[in-house]
Amino acid sequence: MNFEQAKALRLKHWRDTLDDHDFRMQSPERHRSTLHEISARLVEEGLIDQLDQFDMDEMANAAYWLAVEELQACPILYRPSYGYDVVPKGGGPRFGKVFHSILTLDNNRGSKLQPYDGKVCRDGTGLMLKFSYANTTGRIDGLTLTLDDGRQFDLVATERMVEGVVYPVTQDPDVYRWMLDVVQVAMENKHFSIMEKVRPFFEMAKFLPCSACQDHFGKRDDCAACGGLGFTPKPEPPSYTLKPEE
Ligand SMILES: [Zn+2]
DSSP states (O other), X not given: OOHHHHHHHHHHHHHHHHTOHHXXXXXXXXXXXXXXXXXXXXXXXTSSOHHHHHHHHHHHHHHHHHHHHHHHHSOOOOOTTEEEEEEETTXXXXXXXXXXXXXXXXXXXXXXXXXXXXXXXXXXXXXXXXESSSSOEEEEETXXXXXXXXXXXXXXXEEEEETTEEEEOOOOHHHHHHHHXXXXXXXXXXXXXXXXXXXXXXXXXXXXXXXXXXXXXXXXXXXXXXXXXXXXXXXXXXXXXXXXXX
């Protein structure tokens, strides 16, 4: 392989990563840092110069801010880094838990022979749940799980892993208000290092920016939808029990 072929192949790897929509939406921060790492290596290896690197990193940054905007416009999304309670639609005890895409059923706890009960994976048409020891499968659309027998469940976010540590969902409206302000300032100023720190917690919180007033300064005070708060609770089942009824 000559220099030009090697260069073309490596640039294609960068371009494929840039165009990887699922990677970008699931983990915008990691998507951006991966692209920056690839371009830095290309400079080290003499395949591109620093001006090329600058242009490529700017494209990666633009893709990041676009992803953040898209995620804010459409925040109800399954995330592999989250832990979810799987709760029957219409009420009833929790069915199980999904954490890092691994399903553990509540009525099957502690069995050494069956360390987990299923896995969420992505196929050509979207997200599916495959059970390990049964023929049952399910599909995940938004945060609704529909099994092939017709049963439907809500996936309720409870926790997520951020840099190796598991954090619970933010329930405190004052903390959310603070994060909303920080995220807005970081967005306006394209301040990546602040956004990177706050966004994972902001995204997981029990609240969403108000869709009626968009937390807009002039409209917020008179907004009936959020009562002037600028944010509203995420739609979730009202309450559920954690232990199955025997
Ligand atoms: Zn509002």
